[in-house]
Amino acid sequence: MKKLLFCCCLVSMQAFAQQTDKATRKAMELLESSMTAMRSYQYPEAIRYLQEAIRAKPTFPDAYGQMALTYLAMKQYSDAEQAFLKLGELDSSGLRSVSPSYAKAMAGNGKFTEALALLNRYETTAKNISPRTRQLKKDMEFAVTTKPVPFKPQNLGESVNTADPEYFPSPTIDGKTLVFTRRVGGRNEDFFIAGHDSLQWTHARDMGEPVNTAFNEGAQNISQDGEMLVYTGCDFPTGRGSCDIYFSVRTENGGWTQPKNIGPAINTEAWESQPCLSPDKQSLYFVRATPDAGSDIFVSTRNPDGRWAPAERLGPHINTKGRETTPYLHADGQTLFFASDGHPGFGGLDLFYCRKQADGSWGTPVNLGYPINTIEEEGSLTVAADGRTAYFASDRSDSRGALDIYSFELYPEARPLPTLYIRGYVYDAKTQARLPAELDLIDLSNRQPVATIQSNQNGDYLVPLPTGKDYAFNVNRKGYLFYSDNFSLTGNQDGKPFEKNIPLTPIEANATLVLRNIFFPTNQFVLEPASAAELDKLVDFLRENATLQVEISGHTDNVGSDAANLLLSQNRAKSVVDYLAQHGIAATRLKAKGYGETKPLESNDSDAGRAQNRRTELKIISLQ
Structure with missing residues (x-):
């Protein structure tokens, strides 16, 4: 992607160089030095050379054009737009030749109407219009039909973020744990875990062995109950392809089991990555590289014997001929967030959400809107159980030096159902012995199962309870009467989680x-x-x-x-x-x-x- 952009810069600058025969030798030398810096992607150095060239010759249009394209490559859109404006003052014909790049700078600043108007003018005079320019125009035609959405991201702070890149935030349902990936020293990817007290995130710690190894681990998801970790491992000795999905389970002493390859129902010779567990841990959503469409979202469900069934594509409502990535199923089990460049958007990968329908299918994806989505690549959005607090990674101006993890309040139309939970353990009513059991949550309005949870061997369980509905809650174990309970959560948005130890009667x-x-x-x-x-x-x-x-x-x-x-x-x-x-x-x-x-x-x-x-x-x- 960088190579394509650089080629565009060179072609434009060669045109400028042909038009500039009165530039001073010093300015021309500095311009050449900036282009040399660009070849090795040394953008700040290139800007320094260009600033010197402009000081040597303030009316040098080539320098302003190169500066605009360099700032564009740096994603500093305001600076790029100002340089394009100056170029237009000095050489209007030179500006016309880079109109698509100027339009992109405008779009980067959220000026979609102006960008579309410029592209329309360019289209009437240009002899050849590149596929990239056509796509930019298509993106702007979508953008002008939308209204900005509320978006005020907050950096999670130094307890989570460092000078190294942090990304793929994954919270548990109780809001007390956040697991994320950090590229340590800019090289090896490892997992870190932070806790949350009543006020803030505590200092993140390395999850350590056996989860973290000398290999790269990334794109992880921790289950809503905090008991299972699924993640991507690339070039592992036990891998079936370039990247596979692995899992580890929390032990009774708070550690983690030796990770295992999740198996052939999910992992193939292709690239599999970015897994996400459903709230009941009975479905796994993930991304697979495909020959017919860069990457698609797949899902696998567990059979009654605990084995994963062969994975299937989510279908045409979600997957397109473009790329679909970073699926995240909210704790409500009904709202899916993902990134795509195949659905109408602002450019590159945009973030979308869609809702599960009554028949179990997925509804039409909705673009999360600007400025959550921009002309750049967005992805890896997760949302806390409250339905309001969203997490994502970005290299914004207040980052610690690379990608940092941020949070923001998701606007109401895009919010999942706020989700409570019930947790406790199951035991024999006569002997008091702990019992493993199956727990079912059923929507009373349509008799559809919402979650099927298997407790651990000690009987411990956690079941998500999306608000706004009424539920039947049953606990089952062979040789015992089933347990029956009811949760009436219609209209309940701000309730507290439930704690209940459940006796089963022989x-x-x-x-x-x-x-x-x-x-x-x-x-x-x-x-x-x-x-x-x-x-x-x-x-x-x-x-x-x-x-x-x-x-x-x-x-x-x-x-x-x-x-x-x-x-x-x-x-x-x-x-x-x-x-x-x-x-x-x-x-x-x-x-x-x-x-x-x-x-x-x-x-x-x-x-x-x-x-x-x-x-x-x-x-x-x-x-x-």
């Missing part, structure tokens, strides 16, 4: 289970549609435990007469039994029983207590 006679996701309208016994997820779960449980005989019981609060409550509870229990029978569970295994208000769990003196008492329960009558 399957035995008289064991009971409160079914917290079976709903009825007030004083009615017709099942609400939102009950279907829990009812289907109950059907599956009874099929898997085909010898169980159970009682389904209905319970009410104390509002209303005893007789009315008893009848209502009986009819509600019968409605559940009827559903189970209609879905293949033998009626001989089922008994409906109403208890009215006679078995409260809590006091009926509060709304919360009465809500707990209005419930449906399952009780095991017999194991045979």
